[in-house]
Amino acid sequence: MSLDAKIPQGPLAEKWSKHKFNLKLVNPANKRKYDIIIVGTGLAGASAAASLAELGYNVKSFCFQDSPRRAHSIAAQGGINAAKNYQNDGDSVYRLFYDTIKGGDYRAREGNVYRLAEVSVNIIDQCVAQGVPFAREYGGLLDNRSFGGSQVSRTFYARGQTGQQLLLGAYSALNRQIHAGKVKMYTRTEMLDVVVVDGHAKGIVTRNMITGEIESHAGHAVLLCTGGYSNVFYLSTNAIGSNVTAAWRAHKRGAFFGNPCYTQIHPTCIPVTGDHQSKLTLMSESLRNDGRVWAPKTPEIAEQLRKGLLKADQVKEDDRDYFLERKYPAFGNLVPRDVASRNAKEMVEDGRGVGASGFAVFLDFADAIKRLGEETVKAKYGNLFDMYIQITDENPYKQPMRIYPAVHYTMGGLWVDYNLSTNVPGLYALGECNFSDHGANRLGASALMQGLSDGYFVIPYTLGDYLATIGPKKVDTSHPAFEQTKKDVLDHVNKLLALNGTKTAEAYHRDLGHIMWEYCGMARTEEGLIKAKELIKALKVDFWKNAKVVGENEEVNASLERAGRVADFIELGELMVDDALMRRESCGGHFRVESQTEGGEAKRDDENFAFVAAWEFKGESQPEELHKEQLVFESVHLSQRNYA
Amino acid sequence: MNGNMNLTLKVWRQKNAQTAGKFVTYKAEGISPDMSFLEMLDVVNEGLTLKGDEPIHFDHDCREGICGMCSLYINGHPHGPKRAITTCQLHMRSFHDGETITIEPWRATAFPIVKDLAVDRAAFDRIQQAGGYVSVNTGGVPDGNALLIPKVIADEAFNSATCIGCGACVAACKNASAMLFVSAKITQLGLLPQGQPERYRRAQSMVAQMDEEGFGNCTNTGACEAECPKEIKLTNIARMNNDYFSAKLFREEEIHEEQHGG
Numbered sequence: 001m002s003l004d005a006k007i008p009q010g011p012l013a014e015k016w017s018k019h020k021f022n023l024k025l026v027n028p029a030n031k032r033k034y035d036i037i038i039v040g041t042g043l044a045g046a047s048a049a050a051s052l053a054e055l056g057y058n059v060k061s062f063c064f065q066d067s068p069r070r071a072h073s074i075a076a077q078g079g080i081n082a083a084k085n086y087q088n089d090g091d092s093v094y095r096l097f098y099d100t101i102k103g104g105d106y107r108a109r110e111g112n113v114y115r116l117a118e119v120s121v122n123i124i125d126q127c128v129a130q131g132v133p134f135a136r137e138y139g140g141l142l143d144n145r146s147f148g149g150s151q152v153s154r155t156f157y158a159r160g161q162t163g164q165q166l167l168l169g170a171y172s173a174l175n176r177q178i179h180a181g182k183v184k185m186y187t188r189t190e191m192l193d194v195v196v197v198d199g200h201a202k203g204i205v206t207r208n209m210i211t212g213e214i215e216s217h218a219g220h221a222v223l224l225c226t227g228g229y230s231n232v233f234y235l236s237t238n239a240i241g242s243n244v245t246a247a248w249r250a251h252k253r254g255a256f257f258g259n260p261c262y263t264q265i266h267p268t269c270i271p272v273t274g275d276h277q278s279k280l281t282l283m284s285e286s287l288r289n290d291g292r293v294w295a296p297k298t299p300e301i302a303e304q305l306r307k308g309l310l311k312a313d314q315v316k317e318d319d320r321d322y323f324l325e326r327k328y329p330a331f332g333n334l335v336p337r338d339v340a341s342r343n344a345k346e347m348v349e350d351g352r353g354v355g356a357s358g359f360a361v362f363l364d365f366a367d368a369i370k371r372l373g374e375e376t377v378k379a380k381y382g383n384l385f386d387m388y389i390q391i392t393d394e395n396p397y398k399q400p401m402r403i404y405p406a407v408h409y410t411m412g413g414l415w416v417d418y419n420l421s422t423n424v425p426g427l428y429a430l431g432e433c434n435f436s437d438h439g440a441n442r443l444g445a446s447a448l449m450q451g452l453s454d455g456y457f458v459i460p461y462t463l464g465d466y467l468a469t470i471g472p473k474k475v476d477t478s479h480p481a482f483e484q485t486k487k488d489v490l491d492h493v494n495k496l497l498a499l500n501g502t503k504t505a506e507a508y509h510r511d512l513g514h515i516m517w518e519y520c521g522m523a524r525t526e527e528g529l530i531k532a533k534e535l536i537k538a539l540k541v542d543f544w545k546n547a548k549v550v551g552e553n554e555e556v557n558a559s560l561e562r563a564g565r566v567a568d569f570i571e572l573g574e575l576m577v578d579d580a581l582m583r584r585e586s587c588g589g590h591f592r593v594e595s596q597t598e599g600g601e602a603k604r605d606d607e608n609f610a611f612v613a614a615w616e617f618k619g620e621s622q623p624e625e626l627h628k629e630q631l632v633f634e635s636v637h638l639s640q641r642n643y644a
Numbered sequence: 645m646n647g648n649m650n651l652t653l654k655v656w657r658q659k660n661a662q663t664a665g666k667f668v669t670y671k672a673e674g675i676s677p678d679m680s681f682l683e684m685l686d687v688v689n690e691g692l693t694l695k696g697d698e699p700i701h702f703d704h705d706c707r708e709g710i711c712g713m714c715s716l717y718i719n720g721h722p723h724g725p726k727r728a729i730t731t732c733q734l735h736m737r738s739f740h741d742g743e744t745i746t747i748e749p750w751r752a753t754a755f756p757i758v759k760d761l762a763v764d765r766a767a768f769d770r771i772q773q774a775g776g777y778v779s780v781n782t783g784g785v786p787d788g789n790a791l792l793i794p795k796v797i798a799d800e801a802f803n804s805a806t807c808i809g810c811g812a813c814v815a816a817c818k819n820a821s822a823m824l825f826v827s828a829k830i831t832q833l834g835l836l837p838q839g840q841p842e843r844y845r846r847a848q849s850m851v852a853q854m855d856e857e858g859f860g861n862c863t864n865t866g867a868c869e870a871e872c873p874k875e876i877k878l879t880n881i882a883r884m885n886n887d888y889f890s891a892k893l894f895r896e897e898e899i900h901e902e903q904h905g906g
Contacts, residue, residue: 051782070711129785131778131838133802140792172777179773239706273678279707456782504693556759
């Protein structure tokens with residue numbers, strides 16, 4: 001099977017306009033004859049549900065939380081990029097496009113990324129119209145700030161809670177359509193499978209998380225807006241409930257998985273304190289504007305710090321190694337996320353890690369406080385400092401913060417074409433759930449942009465073309481494919497419930513996380529990945545033999561929910577390792593130790609790896625088949641990133 | 645074992661909304677002061693699961709204080725004893741070794757119990773659906789900078805908009821009033837120019853839905869404000885009442901809508 005990304009022909013800047021004109025339309029009176037299923041209510045899902053319902057389609061929307069407002073988009077802190085050029089500082093659609101392609105280390109499609117930059121300006125207008133209270137200047141205009149990886153101020157923000165405000169905006173638009181009867185909302189409902197009829201997605205099977213009922217829902221198209229899979233690492237900055245199950249089950253029904261090994265590790269998170277830790281908390285990247293990253297010069301001093309015999313502020317200036325400033329004098333503490341993360345890891349491996357666990361380096365504000373005064377630092381970062389105090393019980397105004405990298409975002413996801421369609425017709429993937437737009441590394445403040453771009457401004461156009469092609473005739477849930485899929489789901493649930501071993505699903509999840517973090521995290525080697533594959537295979541066998549699930553299906557059962565998600569994460573973990581093994585180059589967030597420059601930076605191999613890896617499921621425990629979508633660069637010149 | 649705190653938990657257990665519930669006592673042993681409250685419950689649940697018992701059910705998701713999913717009425721306080729944080733941000737160092745901790749669900753008629761400590765807050769969603777929005781479709785809106793909004797107004801609207809919809813205000817109120825929650829949205833949109841055309845209609849429809857859901861009236865004691873993890877101010881309720889009564893007394897919504905073409 002060949003992969004057709006369906007990128008429109010013609011000049012880059014005209015592709016989307018021309019494409020919109022060429023797409024078929026569904027006439028306004030016919031839209032109500034179509035039912036659309038949307039899974040997930042984050043930025044992508046909520047914006048898509050509201051926009052499609054406004055157009056007149058009937059939408060069924062699903063989320064596993066108790067309310068659509070809880071989706072994890074809500075936790076995004078920093079901001080959202082848009083090429084408004086309100087600051088007159090040289091920004092343009094082309095510059096945002098260029099920064100995104102380069103930041104992604106040339107592993108994204110030019111056509112998609114240009115469209116993303118193009119519609120970014122509409123997103124801000126839309127959100128303002130909804131009443132999103134963006135930060136304003138005294139004159140009443142929208143305020144901007146700069147963010148990692150760009151030289152212009154194009155980031156719009158709402159204090160440190162931009163994701164929350166954008167999501168509540170999309171949620172309000174969704175609510176309006178629920179009120180109008182155009183969206184039927186299903187909360188506390190988990191999607192467990194896709195129903196495919198004659199090669200087309202025609203519905204889903206869900207589990208009601210209150211009653212346990214396994215239900216079928218039919219529609220003309222299914223949109224997965226179910227987020228990323230960072231929780232495959234067990235510890236990440238994702239919400240506890242974030243999971244890969246919807247995407248993974250779709251993958252097992254034929255949807256290709258794109259670039260699964262591309263994960264983003266954020267350098268400034270609060271370190272792990274012990275085995276009990278259930279999640280990690282991000283501290284905004286903006287802290288690196290004024291904080292200086294350092295580790296003790298010798299393992300001996302680090303040892304004293306770990307044991308509490310020495311306090312950080314007692315370490316003499318000469319005994320400190322400001323390693324980012326030393327190695328990257330031009331960018332200093334502001335090197336990209338992947339570079340900063342890998343360097344912290346090297347310090348720890350060198351025996352120079354700090355904190356009780358030794359898995360941390362310092363982020364020091366002493367100089368900034370001396371230079372700017374404590375009040376100014378408080379005004380800039382007060383809420384982040386408070387958060388740090390709350391979690392660690394330490395005062396970062398007196399002692400440097402301890403930070404360590406954590407998994408934050410997954411660039412990989414379901415493979416989609418330019419229309420956001422997976423290779424299974426009728427099955428779409430939006431937002432972090434798909435693989436597109438960010439290449440091998442995502443720039444700060446670009447996730448919110450992509451989620452809303454997909455939902456507000458891309459899918460309302462591209463979905464119509466498919467619907468007009470298939471026509472309004474419905475396949476309903478009486479079709480045998482629904483019965484069969486429902487039976488498969490029930491069998492799977494029963495198989496999980498029958499597990500009566502000696503270890504909780506959570507414990508397996510923790511084990512998986514250790515394997516992934518150790519061998520498929522910040523730095524990956526051929527040897528380590530081969531080992532990881534064996535370990536995951538063994539873990540999978542052990543899970544299905546010794547895991548313990550309690551309770552029954554016909555009730556609220558968190559144990560069952562967790563077990564199902566962990567089982568899927570284990571399978572995904574294996575595919576990530578396969579993908580990382582196959583990609584014998586470094587690019588963005590994927591760092592193969594064997595492929596680095598003399599300066600220790602990620603070294604791409606454009607001749608052999610300028611492609612999207614799309615993996616096809618071939619059956620339980622069978623090796624997956626790799627399909628390659630060659631990336632064609634017509635507008636940008638591929639260069640080596642260098643931050644020294 | 646991670647730490648050296650030993651605690652006694654008195655936890656509300658209830659199979660579902662149809663069954664009666666009761667307190668059950670558990671030991672939480674080897675607890676580290678660095679654990680969050682929910683991580684402490686994770687440890688207890690891991691032990692229960694291994695014994696084949698049903699784990700204690702509670703709602704949670706982001707575990708960083710922003711999604712609003714976690715709840716818990718801890719020793720008589722929504723989200724526990726500390727101010728301005730959610731349960732997931734509460735750490736065990738706020739308790740002492742040997743302490744007995746009582747954990748209950750939110751108690752309110754409008755929040756029926758789902759299981760154990762989790763309640764159904766769909767009433768909050770229905771109130772938002774009744775009018776918590778600006779009626780604009782996707783596309784065809786003016787440029788974001790076409791509308792000048794004074795910084796103080798934007799900041800004030802933002803303060804109200806930070807409500808996470810957790811329901812602590814209802815749990816804190818002896819009347820189980822939802823007024824702080826409802827007024828936060830009415831205030832956010834009522835302050836901003838975008839929200840003006842529907843301002844009075846919004847206040848009326850959201851309040852009507854709030855009443856229909858069975859939430860009580862304001863007690864004017866301010867427990868909601870004191871317990872709100874996002875420190876939403878009581879003055880929001882004054883603004884809501886102002887809009888609501890203006891609409892009721894002077895039929896201002898109609899006049900207003902004529903003026904604004906709403």
